[in-house]
Amino acid sequence: MIMKLVKLDKKQWSKGLDALRKAYRLYGPVKDQEYYSFKRLDRDEQPDFSFLNSRLSPKSMLFPQSEAIIKYSLDESEKDHHIMKAVEKDTTSRAILGIRPCDAKAVSLVNLNFDTPETKDPYWVEALAATTFIGLACDNPKSTCFCTSVGCGPYHDEGLDILLVEDGDHYLANILTEKGETFLKTAGWKTPDGDTSVFDKKKAQAEAKIVSTVATDNLKNLDIMALHEAPFWEDVSFACLNCGTCTYTCPTCWCFDLQDETHGKSGKRFKNWDSCMFPLFTLHTTGHNPRGTKLQRVRQRFMHKLKYFVDKYDQGIMCVGCGRCVNQCPVNIDIRKICDLMNGYEVGEQVSSVSK
């Protein structure tokens, strides 16, 4: 891993972007009506780095909510009818500017599922290979950010090629990979030697601003069945509407569904986000649903993120502390509370002690 900390004068920023646009498709945070989202930047468009974070996570850059993957024709007069063909993808280089460290770490977590020695999701793997990640450190985290207690942080660089830090009229750029070096070279930015010692100080300051924490130390030790049968799930799940907000806004939720959509004599196969909150997610063709109740579905989501994942991958919890589900849940189900409940669970505990 390359680690090179350089100073980058902001005056040359937009000129560098112009040079980059010739070699990369550029994506970045843009304010759309009320909220920020990651979008392909138009020819003269600048990414807006004044954002706290985007409403939806940038996972959709690699794993779109609805992605056509295969196309087919049912027209028998055509030579290649009923042959499944890959939908062409643009796999030329692209860069995501301003991705937050939590969302970049989330990419690494999702990658554990989509790129394994046995199975590779080609759509994810190809999109990931084509992408350079230019991170933006968080100097003003939100009160619902709890990244530092889940193996991440406002200056965390996992999954990034470059980490940018705002520093007045400069960026401090931490070049982390060869992809990052190439990106910097393409931009033509001059990076004269300068004093970069402020990096560590700023990092410590930002970390100190993360005041929200969760305890995860005990999750691995807990008995899976005891946790599954814990008495608090009724209380935890009561308010849940079983909508897909938490799973759709989550940067680490990776579940999808395959759907064929045929119109007349041609059609496409789509890979769509799915949600364990939906009854349809587990409905069998027999009509039986192994997770037929709300309680079962809510339990599944938290057990997956905070227990099954922990046990299977030994990489901490399947959560990067971005706080999106906390902020956007319509009924205020707060993963921090549930994580603490689970982590602190002792078998035999009464439900009344946790319902307050």
Next chain:
Amino acid sequence: MLDYIDKIKEISERLLKDGSVDMVIGFRKGSLPMMNEPCFARTPEAVDQFVWDSNCGINLANYLTDRKEKIGIVAKGCDSRNIVTHIIENKISREQLVVIGVPCKGMIDKHKISGMFSDEIQQVTENGDKVLVTAGGEETALDKTGVLQKNCAVCTHRNPVIHDEWVADPIEEQQDIDRYADVREIESMSSQDRWAFFDSLLSPCIRCYACRNACPLCYCPTCFVDEAKPQWVGKGQDPTDVRTFHFLRAFHCAGRCTDCGACERACPVGINMRVFTKKLEKDCFEQFGWEAGINPDERPPLDTYRPDDPDDIMR
């Protein structure tokens, strides 16, 4: 409305102690500003968690569907109207319920208030007609009337229409309210403009179905969008499918919607899909003189035939 809290606790505790109910459904304080969480108490001790303020916009009737227990439920005006609708539609029986009536002075619009401040909102408290917002370390006092949820601003049923207990004396209903200004504005658009308006309104939709699931009317065992055999609607992000979901859902609510605003409140991307149900609510009011959920003994207009029903659509 903060003064309701003690009374809510007192009534709930009594009902649980004397065994008249198995559980009480209410709200507990949320972990974020302007958020409360629906919750239940099964023991007299658990009533301590109950709160009441201007952030109880979720419709609690939604939590009654097909329950078997005897239930005490904290209900503001719109919740009570959806309880009536639930009773009419056999989703709960009147005998199972003890309705703890809350005269409601309106809920505040969290989307609107968040949009008024560039800094993250740290705290929101209320003091009578004032809402005190702390953002960026600075406190701002807002008039509550200016930051009410849109449906609350035009509400004419603040007092529960059925009740077994009152947490406070009924309050005066709002008079001379123009309930349908927003609908008329859309009605007056050209069809092209209206289409463009709907298009832009629905463009942020991620089909999380929070609106549907927050709605007490949406209790179908399998919603039409979730049907697989046959599959009525595509499940991706095709705008036609997104529109089909919203439009058909609204039609399913015709003559049943009480304009409680739970759908709009629940939406994570701030879509005011309430304008669709509101249009149908207006039509029901104007054509049948009908307001949903007022009287458990009256059948809804789309459920009955009367010789003098309007027939303008048949031309």
